[in-house]
Amino acid sequence: MKKKIFIALTVGVFATMSMLPSCKKDDNNDMNTTTMTLYDSLGGTQMVDDPSNSGQMIEKGRLGIRSVVDSTIFVIAADPSLNGFFPVLLSEVTAGDLSGFSALSKNLTDFFCVATGAKNFSYSGMSMAAAHDPAQNSRMNGKASSADFDQFVADLVIGAKKVGLSDQLIGQVGAVVATTKGDVVQQ
Numbered sequence: 286m287k288k289k290i291f292i293a294l295t296v297g298v299f300a301t302m303s304m305l306p307s308c309k310k311d312d313n314n315d316m317n318t319t320t321m322t323l324y325d326s327l328g329g330t331q332m333v334d335d336p337s338n339s340g341q342m343i344e345k346g347r348l349g350i351r352s353v354v355d356s357t358i359f360v361i362a363a364d365p366s367l368n369g370f371f372p373v374l375l376s377e378v379t380a381g382d383l384s385g386f387s388a389l390s391k392n393l394t395d396f397f398c399v400a401t402g403a404k405n406f407s408y409s410g411m412s413m414a415a416a417h418d419p420a421q422n423s424r425m426n427g428k429a430s431s432a433d434f435d436q437f438v439a440d441l442v443i444g445a446k447k448v449g450l451s452d453q454l455i456g457q458v459g460a461v462v463a464t465t466k467g468d469v470v471q472q
């Protein structure tokens with residue numbers, strides 16, 4: 286089962302690893318007062334080839350976020366302290382059905398694009414409180430505790446490091462994630 290999940294989830298992740306921006310100094314100066322968003326630091330709106338969709342282009346910032354998201358889902362799927370929360374997703378993937386994975390990847394990517402300052406995307410998934418309430422989201426198996434949340438963030442850091450995100454950007458993404466704790470933790 287782990288092998289199938291590994292194959293299914295890593296294809297896109299490793300295909301995009303080399304596309305991530307490196308840690309770059311903000312080169313704004315007095316003549317240029319444009320404020321860089323975290324999304325800009327993650328690659329911004331520059332269009333690049335989408336390594337997962339032949340012939341399609343994708344914003345570099347979105348590609349960076351998507352590769353962190355997919356990498357993190359893979360880390361969580363292999364983490365026995367968290368993967369029990371995702372029984373529907375994992376049984377789908379094990380059966381070769383990637384529809385739920387694609388939907389989760391899209392929603393998480395949209396969520397982080399918007400949260401980091403992207404202008405060209407919107408988030409249309411459930412609210413953070415509803416998504417993490419088993420009574421409202423049957424794909425969520427149980428309520429998350431503060432410790433579960435912290436473990437999720439630890440897995441996110443591992444997932445982000447795996448695709449080459451700098452420590453500085455990981456810290457900034459972590460600050461965005463921390464703002465959701467009150468809604469995600471429900472026990």
Ligand code: HEM
Nearest residue numbers: 370374389392393396410411416424425429433434437465
């Ligand atoms: C750390 C901050 C977190 C953020 C920003 C976040 C964000 C999200 C988002 C955007 C979705 C998709 C909602 C939708 O499709 O409408 C989702 C789904 C989900 N989240 Fe989280 N989440 C976080 C933490 C957690 C934690 C700590 C757990 C479990 C301990 C968890 C378990 C789940 C599950 C089980 C789903 C449904 C997955 C599926 O589609 O099968 N999340 N989350």
